[in-house]
Amino acid sequence: MFTKILIANRGEIAVRVMRTARRMGIATVAVYSDADAHAMHVALADEAAHIGPAPAAESYLDGERIIAAAKATGAEAIHPGYGFLSENPDFAEAVEKAGLVFIGPSPRSIRALGLKDSAKQIMEKAGVPVVPGYHGDAQALVVLATKAREIGYPVLIKARAGGGGRGMRRVDHPDEFADALAAARREARTAFGDDRVIVEKLIEKPRHIEVQVFGDRHGNVVHLFERDCSAQRRHQKVIEEAPAPGMTAAMRMAMTQAAVKAAQAIGYHGAGTVEFIVDAAKGLKPDRFWFMEMNTRLQVEHPVTEMVTGIDLVEWQIRVAAGEALPLSQNEIGLSGHAVEARIYAEDPACDFLPATGTLHHLRFPQPIPGVTLRVETGVRQGDIISAHYDPMIAKLVVHARDRKAALSALASVLEETEIAGVAVNTAFLARLVQNSDFVAGKLNTRLIPRHQQALTSFPEPETRTMATAALAASGAKFAPDAPDPFDAISAYAHFHPITHRRAIRHGDRTRYYAITGLGDGRFAVRSEEENAETLVLPAEYGERIVPWPGHLTIFDGPDNHTFQLHDPLEQAGLAASGSESLRAPMPGLVKLVRVAPGDKVKKGQPLLVLEAMKMEHTVCAPHDGVIAETVAEGARVNDGTVLVRFAESNTPNAGRPARRNIEPSRL
Structure with missing residues (x-):
């Protein structure tokens, strides 16, 4: 067995691998870029090696630097995690040539199965049904x-x-x-x-069901049952579960046998996932599924398989890489209960899931629920930064319960109790999804989210009382009669009248002003200055979950959260005085394509340019009819807030603001 391994990855998967390695008595080496010098995975490792600048191409994708770090630290093997170099056959080959062990399949298997065209040719010859x-x-x-x-x-x-x-x-x-x-x-x-x-x-009503397989170097191959990954948006998985809802014994037998046959056809060893597309128009039928691809690595959603089988897949990876046989035979692998995983991302569902960047000023995960196993997989801590250089995943919440109904109920509860402030997040969207009637009923296919997207991403405006509470919390007022600060004792009287404080808060594009008056008994009268607004009497010790953070405060209200910006009148005056209207980059990125030129007349919704950020392309569209005055240069690298397009005439009240609602991700 190895005594030390290097983990060629970052974030939650690096932390996940370290957890198993530590339990097995194996020392770990982390690698990190400039952006990750103080990251969680670096802090948890026994050793850490710097491998380059923030861009992944110059650090986490630089195989030579990673191999050099492994040799310099005395690591005997390299675990690639997922993403980055995990399915790069040249890297796996270089690891072996350097006298190290690659904790994964052989370079030959990765090369053959890593390309969808050659993989399908192999599967056709092996008799596995292909799309x-x-x-x-x-x-x-x-x-x-x-x-x-x-x-x-x-x-x-x-x-x-x-x-x-x-x-x-x-x-x-x-x-x-x-x-x-x-x-x-x-x-x-x-x-x-x-x-x-x-x-x-294209299968019109598809379900995405995959089978976890495992092989060793002694010719043994087993399956660890299936996972359903049909809840997707733009072909990316959102919620995964095991076992697949509605799975029949005949269907499971056909799919798992096909998956094992696929692995045997290539002499596969290590963890792998055989992904199938299923025509679910008439239920799950043994003759209505086809091979899509085989992932030659650990999957993001592997925890649901671990929870229903009780098997640590990372431990199996390490043992197989060390030359051991599989710990269990097929008839020794059982299936128990139901597990569901939800991926929490820094993104704005109301803005077509635009990825977000920023600091995690507040991060609190829920406590376990009696009778339910809760697993929080994360690679970040409060105060960490979600940057544009890497995937914006914050965490995975995984629950395991006696059945699917109990698991979905528990997942909804823990999502509602999760508190994240500082960046836009998708927790409210996820909570709505796991309670969606079609999802709960198991009426799954990859079109479910697009079909219900408006309902899943239409979040309510804060209620009158929530707005008033935000204004009171933003004011800093509290009932403390003996406090040295007069406003802390706002319940007192200034000679002949109660003290009144004026506070402005912004929610979305709207700023509201409130008058706050102490009533002398630990309560406050809060009234909006809008016409016919009612006066609300609020206690100093409000019961809402309120989190202040620089320039903002967030109120958590069940599955929803409302973030308020503390109004800066000087900043607003500057925007109004500028008189210019422009669309600004919502995050750092590369301008891949510019479709318009100065002087062009454009219509509302017309594509203006393509911005590449967070490994994806995003199309910036015109927010209204107008004439282009200036555009950013094609090929330019831009920062958050950089002007992308400037209009000749100002037609809207949102001049100069980031192009949040005018970005339509072409694929996230």
Whole structure:
């Protein structure tokens, strides 16, 4: 067994691997970029090695630096986690050539299965059902467009390399094919360094069900049952669960046998996931599923499998890499209860899931629920920064209960109790999703979220009392008669009248002013200065969950949270005086494509440019009709708040604000 391993990753997966390694008595080495010098995974490791600047291409994707760090620290093996170099066969090969052990499958397996086209060819020969489509070598537009017509629309263009939904586009009509292909290629080239694609028939009511497989170097291969990952937005998983709802014995037998056959066909060892697309139009049928791809690594959603089987997959990875046989045979692997995982991201669901950056000024995860196992997988702490350099995942909440109903109920509760302030988050969206009637009923397919997106992302405005409470909390007033600060003793009287304080708060684009008066008995009268506003009497010790943070405060109200900006009249005056109208970058990124020029007349909703940020492309659209006065240069790197487009005339009251609601992510 190894005595020391290096983890070639960051964030929650690095922390996850360290937890198992420590239990096994194995020392760990963390690697970190400039941006991660004080990160959680660095603090938890036994040793840490700096590997370069913040951009992943110059640090976490630099295999030579990582291997050098492993050799310098005396590590015997490298665990790649997921993402980054985990499915890079050249890196796995270089690790072995350096005399180290790669904790994963062989470079040959990664190379064969890492590309969707070659993987499908292997599966066809092995007798595993494959989605109808084209996965040949020819990549000319005319060839791919012709194949799409032969397959029949709608079709799906997919990058042949990588995963996570990057480089994937749905095409419903031949006229849309060329633009969709160009966008998919750009995204694939950026994410994987490979812009080749395949074209598949789009299944109209698909479910995404995958099977966890494991092999060792002694020829043994087992499955650890299935996971359902059908709750997706733009081909990215949102909630995963095990076992799959509605799974029949016949369907499970057919899928798991196909998955094992797929692994055996390539002589696979280590952890792997065989992903299937299932036609769920008439329920789960053994003859209505097809191979999509095989991920030659640990999956983000692996904890749900661990919770229903009681098996530590990371321990199995380490033992298999060390040459041991699988700890259990197939008939010794059981299935117990139901587990569900929700991915918490720094993103704004109300703004089409635009990724967010910023500081986690407040971070509090819930306490366990009696009778339910709660697992919080995270790689961040309060005070950490969510940057534009890496994936914006904050945490995964995983619950395990006796059945699916209990698990969903528990997950909804822990999501409602999770408190995060400082960046936009998707917890309210997730809480609504796990309580959605179709989701609860198990009526799953990958269209569920788009079908209910308006309801899932329409969040209520704060109620009158919530606004008044925010104003009182922002004022800092409290009932303390003996306090040295006069406003702390606001319940007292200033000679002949009660003390009144005026406070302004902003929610969204609206600023409201409140008059706050102490009533002398630990209560306050709070009244909005708007016409016909009612006066509310509030106690000094309000019961709401309120978190102040620099320039803001957040009130947590069940599944919803409301963030208020403490109004700065000088800043507002500066915006009004500028008189210029512009769309600003909501985060750092690279301007990939500019579609307009100065003098162009544009219509509301017209695409203006494409911004690449957080590994994705985002299309910036015009918020209204107008004339372009100035644009950022194509190829420019921009910071948060940089002006992207300036209009010749100011037509809206939102001049100069970041383009939050005018960004439509082409794929997140």
